[in-house]
Amino acid sequence: MKKNNAEVAIACHNINKIYQTGDIFTQVLYNISFEIKRGEFVAITGPSGSGKSTIMHIIGALDSPSSGSYYLDGQDVSQLSDDELADIRKNKIGFVFQSFNLLKRTTVLRNVMLPLVYAEAPVENRLALASKALLAAGLEEDRWAHLSNQLSGGQMQRVAIARALVNNPAIILADEPTGNLDTKTGEIVLDTFRRLNKEEGHTIILITHEADVAKHADRIIYIKDGHLVE
Amino acid sequence: MFKDLYQETMAAITANKARSGLTILGIVIGIASVIALIAVGQGTQDSIKTSIQSIGSNLIMVMPGAQRSGGVSGGMGSAQSLTLDDAKAIGQEIDGVKAVAPEISKRYQVIFGSSNTNTSIVGTSISYQEIRSLEIDTGVFLSAEDVSAMRKVAVIGSTTRDDLFGAGFDPVGKTIKVNNINFKVVGVTKSKGGSGSNTQDDQIIIPYTVAQKYFTNNQYVGTISISAESEEMIDTVQEQVSALLLERHDKTEETTDFRIMNQADIVSAASSITETLTMLLAAIAGISLIVGGIGIMNMMLTNVTERTREIGLRKAIGAKRNDISNQFLAESISLTFLGGFIGIILGWAIAWGIAQFASLNTSVSWSSILLAFGVSAGIGIVFGYYPARRASRLNPIDALRYE
Numbered sequence: 001m002k003k004n005n006a007e008v009a010i011a012c013h014n015i016n017k018i019y020q021t022g023d024i025f026t027q028v029l030y031n032i033s034f035e036i037k038r039g040e041f042v043a044i045t046g047p048s049g050s051g052k053s054t055i056m057h058i059i060g061a062l063d064s065p066s067s068g069s070y071y072l073d074g075q076d077v078s079q080l081s082d083d084e085l086a087d088i089r090k091n092k093i094g095f096v097f098q099s100f101n102l103l104k105r106t107t108v109l110r111n112v113m114l115p116l117v118y119a120e121a122p123v124e125n126r127l128a129l130a131s132k133a134l135l136a137a138g139l140e141e142d143r144w145a146h147l148s149n150q151l152s153g154g155q156m157q158r159v160a161i162a163r164a165l166v167n168n169p170a171i172i173l174a175d176e177p178t179g180n181l182d183t184k185t186g187e188i189v190l191d192t193f194r195r196l197n198k199e200e201g202h203t204i205i206l207i208t209h210e211a212d213v214a215k216h217a218d219r220i221i222y223i224k225d226g227h228l229v230e
Numbered sequence: 231m232f233k234d235l236y237q238e239t240m241a242a243i244t245a246n247k248a249r250s251g252l253t254i255l256g257i258v259i260g261i262a263s264v265i266a267l268i269a270v271g272q273g274t275q276d277s278i279k280t281s282i283q284s285i286g287s288n289l290i291m292v293m294p295g296a297q298r299s300g301g302v303s304g305g306m307g308s309a310q311s312l313t314l315d316d317a318k319a320i321g322q323e324i325d326g327v328k329a330v331a332p333e334i335s336k337r338y339q340v341i342f343g344s345s346n347t348n349t350s351i352v353g354t355s356i357s358y359q360e361i362r363s364l365e366i367d368t369g370v371f372l373s374a375e376d377v378s379a380m381r382k383v384a385v386i387g388s389t390t391r392d393d394l395f396g397a398g399f400d401p402v403g404k405t406i407k408v409n410n411i412n413f414k415v416v417g418v419t420k421s422k423g424g425s426g427s428n429t430q431d432d433q434i435i436i437p438y439t440v441a442q443k444y445f446t447n448n449q450y451v452g453t454i455s456i457s458a459e460s461e462e463m464i465d466t467v468q469e470q471v472s473a474l475l476l477e478r479h480d481k482t483e484e485t486t487d488f489r490i491m492n493q494a495d496i497v498s499a500a501s502s503i504t505e506t507l508t509m510l511l512a513a514i515a516g517i518s519l520i521v522g523g524i525g526i527m528n529m530m531l532t533n534v535t536e537r538t539r540e541i542g543l544r545k546a547i548g549a550k551r552n553d554i555s556n557q558f559l560a561e562s563i564s565l566t567f568l569g570g571f572i573g574i575i576l577g578w579a580i581a582w583g584i585a586q587f588a589s590l591n592t593s594v595s596w597s598s599i600l601l602a603f604g605v606s607a608g609i610g611i612v613f614g615y616y617p618a619r620r621a622s623r624l625n626p627i628d629a630l631r632y633e
Contacts, residue, residue, distance in 0.1 A: 062546065062626050083550045090548020097630065101543040105245055117234045118548040163547070 009171055009203045010036040015068035017054050028054045030226045041197040043206040043217035051226040056207045060173045061088040073170040090118050094164025098176035100156040102148035109144050112162045119167050129166050137162035138192050154185035171203045190216045239560045253529040256522030257569025261602045263515035265577025268598040271508025273591035278500045284422045286362040288458040290468050295487040310450040311487040317454045324470045326463040329357035332451040334441040341407040347393040350433045353441020361457040369402040369417030377437040384413040388421040389432040411444055464492050523609040530562050530617035541621050542629025555622035562614025570606030
């Protein structure tokens with residue numbers, strides 16, 4: 001793992017986002033600017049409707065800002081086409097979702113190897129990469145051959161974390177990763193993120209509306225009504 | 231990359247076996263009926279061709295023209311314009327003619343003892359055997375003396391023999407009654423197969439001199455059969471015969487009172503009918519294929535909707551539009567290909583069953599199999615394209631939120 005804290009993983013400058021529905025324009029983000037350095041563990045938080053999901057989509061290269069610039073890992077990704085954004089997501093971002101989004105009736109290993117299919121990683125390397133990611137995410141080896149729907153919520157989320165890690169992305173973007181878990185299991189998942197950040201140097205961005213969850217991060221970016229609150 | 235696609239596709243198809251199976255069934259039925267119906271059409275065409283070809287070798291037939299309003303009795307043929315002298319002239323004056331036989335034919339009730347049958351009586355010359363490639367099963371064919379001495383002898387077809395005497399009976403030497411006139415059976419022809427009006431197995435051949443004396447009382451004949459020396463000669467012989475008869479009858483091309491057909495004409499006329507029939511059958515079967523294709527489309531659309539979140543996830547981890555659309559296209563093409571494969575086997579089996587139990591000839595051709603494969607793959611692409619495109623255009627954010 002690269003451990004150069006001086007390097008910037010994410011740089012947002014004056015990002016605005018305006019949605020258009022028919023003739024109605026709705027502005028959800030106003031002049032958002034922030035930076036996240038490599039190896040940081042940051043929480044982006046705010047109440048529902050604050051615009052934090054929109055920020056998550058822009059950071060995650062799922063959506064583009066209406067204006068402003070966004071640099072991910074040194075590359076301007078604010079004005080790319082759908083397929084170019086797909087390439088960015090494939091190479092630089094690992095997603096962890098609230099509802100896990102694992103493929104049903106599919107083994108843990110195959111779920112973790114899925115990003116390698118799109119990254120066109122050589123078939124012979126895939127098992128090793130997936131095993132490494134599963135170990136890092138802390139899932140017991142005797143579960144690896146199980147089907148994803150045979151696991152508990154906490155185990156499923158660790159599979160999802162392993163899937164996010166497997167392609168060695170620049171950032172790991174976790175969207176309410178504890179939202180579907182009880183507090184105790186949630187703690188285990190958050191501990192996993194902390195360990196990945198501290199021990200392996202992964203850059204982790206946690207999107208959550210829960211203050212209790214957000215405080216696990218080293219730094220909190222607070223959004224309210226589409227504005228950054230310092 | 232193809233291995234990944236294959237694994238994904240198989241996983242998706244087997245994930246919902248009942249639904250995939252039922253969808254495939256639509257294609258199976260469509261392809262199987264196309265294969266089976268084309269096989270029936272093709273088989274019918276083949277058997278018609280064979281039976282026409284078995285009528286004779288390098289055969290040219292001259293028939294009277296359309297019936298005219300004046301001076302016509304309902305006798306031989308639809309009009310009376312050809313005479314024995316015409317037949318003799320053809321034999322003597324035209325090069326390339328191997329044999330000529332006049333035919334005077336009429337249907338009569340034929341009686342032997344207590345059994346009787348209605349069959350065609352053909353008065354002809356000894357050349358008839360050669361022209362029509364008849365083989366003798368038992369006894370002999372007509373002889374020149376039979377014709378010149380007007381002997382009341384008959385050569386009967388195998389079906390006629392079965393009807394009058396029973397199968398396997400040797401009727402040579404027996405006497406049959408045709409229109410109350412006694413004929414002595416001298417021979418039986420070998421079966422040529424064929425059915426309906428094509429068959430030469432159900433007829434009684436007698437000397438034309440006898441037919442003229444006892445049945446028609448005039449110089450007219452029904453048909454003149456001509457055998458050309460070779461296949462290449464058929465066209466020139468046909469032209470010369472036409473010119474000669476026009477001259478003899480003092481007619482022009484416009485007022486002609488006879489028709490000339492050769493075997494190739496008959497084969498192609500019959501073929502064009504059966505070809506049209508085959509196309510019709512295939513088109514009807516094709517409708518069920520389209521219905522099957524719509525079933526595929528329906529299933530794929532359901533699939534796309536059900537797997538919206540999965541599509542969202544795949545996009546989030548880096549799948550491009552093409553990756554998604556290829557995945558769904560591969561799925562629909564696999565379904566139709568599998569259906570096509572099973573359908574070909576089933577259609578083949580049905581064609582075989584028809585041949586076995588319905589005594590209809592069937593013939594499964596490679597072209598119809600290739601066609602079936604092509605069509606099933608095409609259906610997969612055509613009916614899979616829209617759902618695949620729809621999947622690939624999904625917005626990942628909306629797809630991930632889909633409930």
